[in-house]
Amino acid sequence: MTTATLERPRTSLLTALSDTFFRQPKLLTLLLLLPPLLWIGVVYVGSLFALLLQSFYSLDDFSGLVNHQFTLSTYAQLFEEANLQIILRTVLMAALVTLASAIIAFPIAYYAARYARGWTKALFYLAVMMPLWSSYLVKVYAWKLILAKEGILTWMAEGLHLKWLLDGILALPVIGGPSLSFSYIGTFLVFVYVWIPYMILPTQAALERVPSNYLEAAADLGADPRQTFNTVIFPLALPGIIAGSIFTFSLTLGDYIIPQIVGNSRLMIGQAVYTLQGTAGNIPLAAAFAVVPMAIMGVYLWMAKRMGAFDVL
Amino acid sequence: MPSAVRFENVSRRFGDVRAVDDVSLDIASGEFFAMLGPSGSGKTTCLRLIAGFEQPDDGHIYIFDEAVEGVPPYKRAVNTVFQDYALFPHMTVGENVAYGLMIKGVGKAEREQKALAALEMVKLGGYGARRTSQLSGGQRQRVALARALVNDPKVLLLDEPLGALDLKLREQMQEELKSLQKALGITFVFVTHDQGEALSMADRVAIFNEGKIVQVGAPEEVYERPNSPFVADFVNSSNVLTPQFASGHGGTSKWTSLRPEKIMAFAAGAPVPDGHAHADAEIETISYQGAVTRLGAAIGDMHLIAQVPAAATRFAVGDAVRLTWPKTAMVAMEGGP
Numbered sequence: 001m002t003t004a005t006l007e008r009p010r011t012s013l014l015t016a017l018s019d020t021f022f023r024q025p026k027l028l029t030l031l032l033l034l035p036p037l038l039w040i041g042v043v044y045v046g047s048l049f050a051l052l053l054q055s056f057y058s059l060d061d062f063s064g065l066v067n068h069q070f071t072l073s074t075y076a077q078l079f080e081e082a083n084l085q086i087i088l089r090t091v092l093m094a095a096l097v098t099l100a101s102a103i104i105a106f107p108i109a110y111y112a113a114r115y116a117r118g119w120t121k122a123l124f125y126l127a128v129m130m131p132l133w134s135s136y137l138v139k140v141y142a143w144k145l146i147l148a149k150e151g152i153l154t155w156m157a158e159g160l161h162l163k164w165l166l167d168g169i170l171a172l173p174v175i176g177g178p179s180l181s182f183s184y185i186g187t188f189l190v191f192v193y194v195w196i197p198y199m200i201l202p203t204q205a206a207l208e209r210v211p212s213n214y215l216e217a218a219a220d221l222g223a224d225p226r227q228t229f230n231t232v233i234f235p236l237a238l239p240g241i242i243a244g245s246i247f248t249f250s251l252t253l254g255d256y257i258i259p260q261i262v263g264n265s266r267l268m269i270g271q272a273v274y275t276l277q278g279t280a281g282n283i284p285l286a287a288a289f290a291v292v293p294m295a296i297m298g299v300y301l302w303m304a305k306r307m308g309a310f311d312v313l
Numbered sequence: 314m315p316s317a318v319r320f321e322n323v324s325r326r327f328g329d330v331r332a333v334d335d336v337s338l339d340i341a342s343g344e345f346f347a348m349l350g351p352s353g354s355g356k357t358t359c360l361r362l363i364a365g366f367e368q369p370d371d372g373h374i375y376i377f378d379e380a381v382e383g384v385p386p387y388k389r390a391v392n393t394v395f396q397d398y399a400l401f402p403h404m405t406v407g408e409n410v411a412y413g414l415m416i417k418g419v420g421k422a423e424r425e426q427k428a429l430a431a432l433e434m435v436k437l438g439g440y441g442a443r444r445t446s447q448l449s450g451g452q453r454q455r456v457a458l459a460r461a462l463v464n465d466p467k468v469l470l471l472d473e474p475l476g477a478l479d480l481k482l483r484e485q486m487q488e489e490l491k492s493l494q495k496a497l498g499i500t501f502v503f504v505t506h507d508q509g510e511a512l513s514m515a516d517r518v519a520i521f522n523e524g525k526i527v528q529v530g531a532p533e534e535v536y537e538r539p540n541s542p543f544v545a546d547f548v549n550s551s552n553v554l555t556p557q558f559a560s561g562h563g564g565t566s567k568w569t570s571l572r573p574e575k576i577m578a579f580a581a582g583a584p585v586p587d588g589h590a591h592a593d594a595e596i597e598t599i600s601y602q603g604a605v606t607r608l609g610a611a612i613g614d615m616h617l618i619a620q621v622p623a624a625a626t627r628f629a630v631g632d633a634v635r636l637t638w639p640k641t642a643m644v645a646m647e648g649g650p
Contacts, residue, residue, distance in 0.1 A: 216366055217399035219386040221413035221464065231416070235403045 055287035066283060074284040078292065083272070087292055090269040093184070094252035097191040098199075101248045102241055104192070105199040109240075110233075112200075113207035128197045136194065140261050143190045147180035147262060154179070177264055187263035194258065195251050199244035206240025207233070242304045249300065253293035269293060316378065317342040317468050317500040318363055323372035325358055332358040334524035335372070340468075340517075342377070345494050345501045347511035350521030351547065356504045359521075360470050363502060365389050377467055391468040392461035396476060398453045400445040406432070406456050407441030413464040431459040434493070451482045458493075468500045475510065487514055508548045512536060520544050541646050545570035550618070552576075554643070558615050563590025564643040575642035576619035578608055581633040591637040592617070596628050610636060 021028040058071045077083060112124040131139065146152050157166040170176045170183065177183030210233060218228040256270030267275070269289055276286035304310070318340040325333040333355045340346045348356040361367040362374060365386035374381050381389060392413070400409050407428050408415075414424035432438055435455035445453060454474060461469055471490075475483045491514050494501045505511050511518045512532040519529045520543075528540045539545035542553045552571040554562070559569035585591045594617065598609035601623065608619045608628065619636055628634060 211399070213395055213397065213399040214401060216364075216386070217393070217395060217401070218412075218416075219366075220364060220391075220393045221460070222387050222416045223412075224385075224387050227416055231412070232401060 051287050051290060054283050055291050057284040059282045059284055064281060074288045077285055078288055083289075086267050086269060086272050086289075089266060090253055091296060093188065093191070093268065094249045097188060097195065097252045098245045098248045100188070100192050101196045101199040102203075102245060105196055105203050105244065106237075106241070109200050109204035109207055109237075112204045113210075114212075128200050131193075132197055137257070139194060140190060140258055143186075143193065144181050144262050147186045147189070149179035149181070151179075151181070181262050182264055184263065187259050190258050190262045191252050191255070195248040198247035198251070199241075202240040202243035202247075203237060204240070206237045206243075210236045239310055242310075246297070246301070250293060250297050253296065315342045316340065317344065317376070318502065319375040319378075320359070320362075321373040321375075323359075323362065323369045323374060325355075325362060325367055326370050331524045333362065333369075336524070336526055337372075338519060338526060338529065340500060340502060342500055343498050345491070345514060345516045346503065347515035347518045348502065348504045348521060349506070349508055349511040349518050349548075351506060354521035355524040356506075356519075356521045357472060360393075360472055360502060360504045363468065364391055364393050364470055390466055391470055392464050392466035393470040393472060394454075394457045394461050394474045396472045396474070398457040400453055400456055400460070402445055404445070405441065406437070406443050406445060406448070409445060409456055410441075410460045410463055412460060417464075427463055428459075431463040432456075434462070435459045435489075450477050451486070454478065454486065458490075462493075462497070462499075466499065468502060471501060471503045473505055474503075475505075475507075483510070490514065512548070520547065522547075538644055539570050539646060541648050542568050542570070545644075545646065552617050555615065558612075559643060559645070562592055563640040565645045567645040567647075568649050570644040570646055571617070571638060571642060573607065573618040573620035574605075576617065576621075576636050576638045578610075578619050578621050578628065579635045579637065581635055583635050583637075585635075585637050588640055589637045590640050590643070591635055594634050594636050596630055596632045596634055599628065599630060608634070610634060612636075 054066075055074060056070045056072070058067045058069070058073050059065075060067050078087065108124075108128075112121065116124050144151075148154075154163075154166065157163050166180075169185065170179065175184040175188075177186075180186040180189070214232055214236070215228055218232045219225075223231060254270050256268065256274045259268045259271055269292060273286045273289045276282045276289065316339050318338075320336050320338045323333055323336050324331065336355070336359065348359060350356045358367060362369055363376070365381065365384060365388075368382065376389065376391065401412065404412070407425065410431050411424040411428040414427060419427070429438070429441060432441055435458050437452060437455050437459065440448070440452070440456075445456065448456065454477075457474070474490075475486050478486060487510060490501070490503075503511070503515065512535075515532060517529060518532055518535050519526045520535060521527070522543050528535055528544045530538075535544065536548055539548060539551065545551040545553050550573070552573060554564065554569040554571055556566045556568060560566040581593060592612045592615075594610035594612045596608055597611050597616070598607075600607040600609075604623060605620050606623045608621060610617050610619060617636065
């Protein structure tokens with residue numbers, strides 16, 4: 001009888017390698033993480049850093065050349081009346097779009113999480129996702145046609161004898177305009193339409209994670225449906241709503257196409273960046289403008305955390 | 314004694330399934346009442362009918378003689394300890410316990426004081442500020458109990474509250490629940506599939522099968538005098554003797570229950586004591602369980618389980634054995650399996 005050995009002979013290079021990885025799991029982790037870390041570090045953080053660097057340079061007004069000397073004067077330009085207007089306009093628009101998206105998305109998400117089963121659930125996902133599969137530009141131009149003076153909405157308003165209502169809305173100061181496609185209302189509508197899936201999905205995911213026996217427990221302890229909503233459903237859905245609002249808010253802050261196609265000629269941050277880096281060649285000011293949404297999002301996330309929006313995650 | 318919960322011919326159907334089928338029952342005020350049955354037997358649906366999460370399709374439910382059909386859960390003076398506790402994750406332990414009081418509009422100072430008292434009652438005095446995620450299963454169970462009891466319910470409903478705990482903790486909680494119920498004098502309705510739990514805690518036990526109550530009685534009664542083969546088998550697995558076997562071995566020609574611990578095992582040919590019946594059998598299985606040993610024995614095509622003191626065991630599988638039992642231990646039952 002031969003003595004059985006525990007170890008089988010291992011000779012090939014590959015088995016030796018896998019033995020090493022087995023004994024040194026951290027080495028394997030490091031090797032697997034290295035390529036993505038390099039990508040994020042060099043391509044992503046690196047270019048972000050370059051952007052930040054640009055914003056501390058300034059433009060020489062006479063030569064039109066970038067002056068590579070650190071200064072805060074470019075940031076000071078942001079606070080000039082015209083530029084401040086652009087920032088405030090954009091932030092206000094982003095806030096309103098986010099609020100409207102949250103309000104419209106919630107019942108849809110609630111229905112999908114609580115009541116939709118089987119084919120209704122499939123239909124829900126299809127309805128929410130399908131607009132995301134088609135081109136963003138196509139959707140925006142489609143909306144331009146819907147909202148234009150000769151568009152479907154005007155035609156429908158005439159057919160329903162509601163032209164007076166449409167005219168009344170368009171006559172409103174600031175948000176009105178010659179037609180919906182040349183007004184803040186139009187820009188707002190298209191923003192809400194385009195970004196709302198990004199609000200519905202996280203809200204629905206958060207609601208999906210609220211087990212129905214929490215609702216029963218609340219009812220059992222005396223809470224009527226409204227109290228249950230205020231004390232249990234809404235607080236537990238809040239992380240989802242916040243996650244959705246990060247999308248809707250930041251996407252609106254940075255977008256330069258929608259306000260260009262549907263809206264009046266007043267600039268938003270994205271458009272300002274676009275024009276400054278293009279025709280004006282003012283890269284430093286464009287970079288400074290680009291930092292604004294980042295700073296606003298930073299403050300926003302910090303406030304959300306302070307409010308305890310991420311405690312249940 | 315006034316009745317705390319009364320069912321009159323209550324039925325609840327889900328599609329074609331009769332989850333609760335024409336159930337009538339009367340739970341006295343201050344009673345510790347257990348609903349016992351296998352899963353899907355309708356016991357939990359009965360509890361949910363009392364809580365108000367389900368409404369009966371037929372029949373009437375009264376809580377302290379008030380008809381409650383159509384009354385939503387939040388208007389009923391009953392509280393529930395849920396199977397998986399259902400503690401709110403976005404609130405601290407103290408906020409969870411004070412939730413019912415907050416909903417009722419009790420002032421902050423008063424509800425905090427009451428919540429603290431309730432937490433002390435379940436021996437979690439210093440835990441008010443913790444998050445529920447920081448608690449162990451046993452502690453969560455206590456918080457759920459405190460959260461329900463702080464509202465002074467007229468009836469406390471417990472839905473398999475000890476199911477998720479390990480054996481030692483479960484036994485400890487059984488004792489505590491029992492003494493808590495005695496001290497508070499609140500009616501407890503306790504749903505479980507664990508017959509040991511039901512027998513050791515309850516004043517009365519209702520045994521459910523297929524949406525119906527098959528027997529209601531004190532634990533001793535249900536254990537000693539099962540009224541049907543289902544009860545005999547479900548409550549601590551009694552031997553269920555066929556009418557033919559029973560009538561041939563000292564009983565009547567009815568389905569008969571014979572508890573394993575009533576059967577004694579002797580060597581083949583041993584004398585049979587007075588007033589005893591006997592059967593000669595062959596040992597098929599031997600299962601050592603510490604204090605006792607369970608013998609599986611075959612008499613023709615009848616199989617019996619005998620539970621004998623471990624010290625008395627000197628048998629091997631295949632041995633011929635004489636089983637004897639007092640004729641009085643044979644309990645004739647109505648109906649068949």
